[in-house]
Amino acid sequence: MDQTKRQPRIKGWRFVLLVLCSALVASGLVRALWIDGYFIPSQSMEPAFRQDDRILVSRTAFQTDPVRRGDIVVFDGRGTFAPLDSGRGPLGEAITGAAVWLGLAGSDTMYIKRVIGVPGDLVACCDSAGMVTVNGEPLDEPYLYPGDVPSTQEFEALVPAGRLWVMGDHRSVSADSRSLLGAPGGGMVPVDRVVGRPIRIIWPLDRFAPVPRPAAAGPSTQNGQ
Numbered sequence: 508m509d510q511t512k513r514q515p516r517i518k519g520w521r522f523v524l525l526v527l528c529s530a531l532v533a534s535g536l537v538r539a540l541w542i543d544g545y546f547i548p549s550q551s552m553e554p555a556f557r558q559d560d561r562i563l564v565s566r567t568a569f570q571t572d573p574v575r576r577g578d579i580v581v582f583d584g585r586g587t588f589a590p591l592d593s594g595r596g597p598l599g600e601a602i603t604g605a606a607v608w609l610g611l612a613g614s615d616t617m618y619i620k621r622v623i624g625v626p627g628d629l630v631a632c633c634d635s636a637g638m639v640t641v642n643g644e645p646l647d648e649p650y651l652y653p654g655d656v657p658s659t660q661e662f663e664a665l666v667p668a669g670r671l672w673v674m675g676d677h678r679s680v681s682a683d684s685r686s687l688l689g690a691p692g693g694g695m696v697p698v699d700r701v702v703g704r705p706i707r708i709i710w711p712l713d714r715f716a717p718v719p720r721p722a723a724a725g726p727s728t729q730n731g732q
């Protein structure tokens with residue numbers, strides 16, 4: 508009798524477990540192929556994105572229309588902005604990865620910045636007016652954090668094929684391509700490390716809003732792009 512009574516209960520738990528596993532697999536596929544969620548860990552992209560914002564990122568946004576100057580991109584910074592090996596070991600990586608996947612923590616290898624230079628661009632700062640230039644032409648930057656100047660650091664870099672020069676909008680607190688000029692890769696992000704483009708702020712709720720793609724910015728590149 509006891510065994511007969513327990514059978515439906517066991518089958519019920521199996522069904523719940525199957526539904527949960529199916530939901531996790533479906534969620535994993537969506538996040539791996541189409542849309543993922545990210546946590547903004549710093550103030551480097553203010554005012555567009557604030558620290559602790561949660562955003563949705565389209566992984567397919569650049570499949571038909573490549574990254575262009577002015578785009579905001581989320582990218583994997585391992586090998587450029589972050590070490591390839593975190594030093595945490597397999598277990599530490601698994602725990603950290605799970606926390607990031609669940610939205611409980613920000614990733615220390617994923618970054619969000621604005622594309623200032625694309626392959627073939629000569630990016631420099633600053634001209635006589637204190638502006639960043641691209642191929643010798645001043646870059647209009649209405650997105651800069653109020654009160655910030657385009658850069659307090661002088662630089663000049665030719666963006667090679669397959670790379671991007673990126674900077675934060677809150678220049679005074681942003682660690683970006685300027686900070687890594689002497690590092691391998693010259694602080695420029697490989698195009699194939701770009702995960703996608705932010706398409707919506709989902710948290711906090713008072714900032715719930717779509718994120719439109721910026722208009723293409725700047726002059727023509729040296730190689731005709």
